Amino acid sequence: MTFSSKYTAQTPPKFPVFILADASASMADNGKIDILNKAVRELVDSFRSIPQDVRIAVITFSGSGAIFHSAFERAATFQWEDISTQGGTPMGQAFTKLHDWLTDKHVIGSTDYRPVIVLATDGQPTDDWLGPLDTLNNHERCMKADRFALAIGDDVNLTTLNKFVEPALRNDAAAGRVYQADKASQIKDFFNFVVVTSQNRVKSNSTAPTILGEAPTNIMDITPSHSTRYGAADR
Amino acid sequence: MIGPRHQRNGVPNQDALIRFGGAYGDGMVVCDGMGSKPYADFGARSACKTIPQALQIWLNEPHATDEQLLRLIHIVWNMKVQGKGANDCATTCLFAFAPASGGEILLAQLGDGLAVYHSAEHGLRRLTPDVGGITNRTTALGVATSLEEWHFARIPAADDATILLATDGVSNDLLQETIGEFTFGLRDQLQNLTAQQRTAFLKNELQNWPRPEHSDDKTIALMWRGHSAQTH
Numbered sequence: 001m002t003f004s005s006k007y008t009a010q011t012p013p014k015f016p017v018f019i020l021a022d023a024s025a026s027m028a029d030n031g032k033i034d035i036l037n038k039a040v041r042e043l044v045d046s047f048r049s050i051p052q053d054v055r056i057a058v059i060t061f062s063g064s065g066a067i068f069h070s071a072f073e074r075a076a077t078f079q080w081e082d083i084s085t086q087g088g089t090p091m092g093q094a095f096t097k098l099h100d101w102l103t104d105k106h107v108i109g110s111t112d113y114r115p116v117i118v119l120a121t122d123g124q125p126t127d128d129w130l131g132p133l134d135t136l137n138n139h140e141r142c143m144k145a146d147r148f149a150l151a152i153g154d155d156v157n158l159t160t161l162n163k164f165v166e167p168a169l170r171n172d173a174a175a176g177r178v179y180q181a182d183k184a185s186q187i188k189d190f191f192n193f194v195v196v197t198s199q200n201r202v203k204s205n206s207t208a209p210t211i212l213g214e215a216p217t218n219i220m221d222i223t224p225s226h227s228t229r230y231g232a233a234d235r
Numbered sequence: 236m237i238g239p240r241h242q243r244n245g246v247p248n249q250d251a252l253i254r255f256g257g258a259y260g261d262g263m264v265v266c267d268g269m270g271s272k273p274y275a276d277f278g279a280r281s282a283c284k285t286i287p288q289a290l291q292i293w294l295n296e297p298h299a300t301d302e303q304l305l306r307l308i309h310i311v312w313n314m315k316v317q318g319k320g321a322n323d324c325a326t327t328c329l330f331a332f333a334p335a336s337g338g339e340i341l342l343a344q345l346g347d348g349l350a351v352y353h354s355a356e357h358g359l360r361r362l363t364p365d366v367g368g369i370t371n372r373t374t375a376l377g378v379a380t381s382l383e384e385w386h387f388a389r390i391p392a393a394d395d396a397t398i399l400l401a402t403d404g405v406s407n408d409l410l411q412e413t414i415g416e417f418t419f420g421l422r423d424q425l426q427n428l429t430a431q432q433r434t435a436f437l438k439n440e441l442q443n444w445p446r447p448e449h450s451d452d453k454t455i456a457l458m459w460r461g462h463s464a465q466t467h
Binding site for chain 1: 407408409410413414416417420421424436439440443444445446447448
């Protein structure tokens with residue numbers, strides 16, 4: 001017991017991972033939701049293999065609004081229940097819910113790792129998204145999270161996704177990325193990439209620059225000012 | 236004190252500190268070279284050397300402004316790292332300086348870390364607001380593009396003034412609500428020890444840092460009216 005013990009956090013830092021998952025009706029097409037469910041389940045399995053205290057929250061947005069499908073649970077004990085689809089794409093509600101959690105010091109403390117946020121969608125927001133996203137982007141506690149977005153198909157509002165990753169890019173050119181996948185099967189590749197990048201993050205520390213995992217060869221990096229295609233020879 | 240992660244990876248300690256003083260006053264500098272930058276340790280050491288040099292030039296010009304001091308710091312540091320490239324040497328920089336003339340104490344911070352001041356009359360003042368460790372946007376010498384990224388204050392040189400500087404390896408693990416108690420509690424622990432005992436005490440604290448799975452390099456420097464103590 002040292003002098004500092006009284007003044008220091010006594011639990012290991014949490015590593016928060018937030019997934020915003022589009023569960024609108026269109027995600028049922030071409031098996032997209034099935035692949036998303038499988039990808040998240042595999043992501044959780046991957047996080048179980050690392051020693052840090054990874055906490056995973058999944059917010060779905062659909063005809064039921066934005067809801068916490070899984071609320072900030074330890075990866076070690078996380079039990080995934082498949083998402084089902086219905087209705088529209090209330091992405092603005094999901095941003096508001098995320099903001100409420102990121103700004104709650106009881107959820108993420110000052111001594112925790114900075115969060116990773118993943119947004120996967122195949123459509124256009126059907127609610128007022130700009131106001132909630134501005135609120136999310138302008139709050140100091142939300143600015144330093146790493147942000148990754150996956151546009152599934154061609155019908156995605158890229159303006160929304162670019163604006164979503166913008167604060168992360170301002171901090172660290174590697175900490176925000178937008179990818180585009182044409183096929184449902186590429187969702188899994190994107191999630192694998194997020195896992196590797198997140199593992200690099202926790203092996204480093206909360207404030208070090210992001211070290212990206214090796215990007216999949218079949219999805220396209222369309223991050224503003226970084227539009228590099230990775231080996232998309234089949235396109 | 237080098238952190239477990241750098242020790243494991245064979246990377247040098249990227250924190251640096253210096254205590255300086257003379258007829259012009261007394262001060263201390265704490266720097267934390269940025270993560271993956273190849274010459275972060277060199278950048279941090281260079282920043283420690285920069286502050287006393289810049290202060291001496293600045294103090295010789297009675298009409299020089301605070302803004303000119305900060306500009307001068309960037310110029311001197313940029314000269315020191317010119318051969319390796321400023322961005323590859325990026326480092327945070329925190330310093331405190333008490334002029335011998337007895338005027339106000341200067342407290343400055345660029346980037347992550349903790350700079351606090353305490354006196355009975357003025358209470359606890361923190362140079363950067365408590366908005367949570369995940370929220371400080373990373374800036375540094377070699378990264379900053381505007382003087383507005385500095386936090387700078389002139390604070391009263393009270394008889395019981397205590398100043399603590401720490402890199403984020405320490406500040407990210409401290410419970411925010413106990414930073415005041417930590418600061419003056421540390422001063423109480425140190426003030427009756429010899430210089431050698433103070434160094435040993437602080438080394439023991441950092442070597443046995445209580446946060447489970449802590450990983451980062453750690454530096455603490457404490458200065459109070461009449462004495463100072465430091466280790467990293």
